[in-house]
Amino acid sequence: MKTYFLKTIAIVAVLFFSSSCDDDDDIQSDILAIIDTTVENLEATYTTINISGTVLSDEYIEVTSKGVCWSTSPNPTIEDTITTEIDDVFTSTISNLTANTTYYFRVYAVNDVGVTYSEELSFNTLSLEDSIWDFEIFVDDITSWNASVTFNADGTTVFDDATNVVYGSWLLEGNVLTFNIDTSGLVYTYSVEGTLFEQTINGVWEDGIMNWIATPQIVEN
Incomplete structure (x- = not known):
C-alpha cells in the first residue's frame, strides 16, 4: 500500500513538472x-x-x-x-x-x-577603401584651405590641394588613420594622423600646428 502511494506521488510530480514546462514554453x-x-x-x-x-x-x-x-x-x-x-x-x-x-x-x-x-x-560599418574626402585644413582661426584626398584600396593615397598633387600611403588601425604625404621632391614627407567618427575625420598635421577636418566627397563601398 505504501509503495502504491509513493508511485502515485511520483506520477503526480512528473505530470506537474511537465505541465509547468509546457506553460513556460507557451x-x-x-x-x-x-x-x-x-x-x-x-x-x-x-x-x-x-x-x-x-x-x-x-x-x-x-x-x-x-x-x-x-x-x-x-x-x-x-x-x-x-x-x-x-x-x-x-x-x-x-x-x-x-x-x-x-x-x-x-x-x-x-x-x-x-x-x-x-x-x-x-x-x-563603412570602409575607407576607394573613398574621396574633402579636407579643410586650418593653420589658425583665420587661415584655411581645402584639399581632396583619395584613399585607394591598395593602401596608396593621392593628395590634391589644387596647387600640388602628391602621393603617399595610408593605414587605418581601429579608427585611427595615419597617412603619409610624400613630398620628398618638394620638402619632406608629412605624417598626418586623424580619428574617424561617424562621417568625419578629425586630426592634426605632423607639426601639431595645423588642424583639419575631413568629410567624404564620394564613398564607394
Missing part, C-alpha cells in the same frame, strides 16, 4: 522579437549602425527589458553589449564601432521566464 512563445533592419534600409556610418526592432507580446505578459544585442561574433546575447529601449517599436543607434568591421545583431526581449531573440543579421 509564455515564452507569446513574445516575438523582430529585427526590422535590412540591407535596403540600413543606416551605417564608419562608427555607427542604426538597428530597428519590434517586440510583440501578449497583454498579460510583462516584458522587463528589450533592445538590441550585438557582437563581432555570431549569435550575440544579452551577455554581450546591449541597448535598452522603452517602446515596443524602436531604433537603436549602435555607437563606438570600428570602421570596416562586421557586426552581428539580434533584437531581444526579457521576461520572468527567460530571453527571446530575433533572427540574427550581420552588417558592416
Whole structure:
C-alpha cells in the first residue's frame, strides 16, 4: 500500500513538472522579437549602425527589458553589449564601432521566464577603401584651405590641394588613420594622423600646428 502511494506521488510530480514546462514554453512563445533592419534600409556610418526592432507580446505578459544585442561574433546575447529601449517599436543607434568591421545583431526581449531573440543579421560599418574626402585644413582661426584626398584600396593615397598633387600611403588601425604625404621632391614627407567618427575625420598635421577636418566627397563601398 505504501509503495502504491509513493508511485502515485511520483506520477503526480512528473505530470506537474511537465505541465509547468509546457506553460513556460507557451509564455515564452507569446513574445516575438523582430529585427526590422535590412540591407535596403540600413543606416551605417564608419562608427555607427542604426538597428530597428519590434517586440510583440501578449497583454498579460510583462516584458522587463528589450533592445538590441550585438557582437563581432555570431549569435550575440544579452551577455554581450546591449541597448535598452522603452517602446515596443524602436531604433537603436549602435555607437563606438570600428570602421570596416562586421557586426552581428539580434533584437531581444526579457521576461520572468527567460530571453527571446530575433533572427540574427550581420552588417558592416563603412570602409575607407576607394573613398574621396574633402579636407579643410586650418593653420589658425583665420587661415584655411581645402584639399581632396583619395584613399585607394591598395593602401596608396593621392593628395590634391589644387596647387600640388602628391602621393603617399595610408593605414587605418581601429579608427585611427595615419597617412603619409610624400613630398620628398618638394620638402619632406608629412605624417598626418586623424580619428574617424561617424562621417568625419578629425586630426592634426605632423607639426601639431595645423588642424583639419575631413568629410567624404564620394564613398564607394
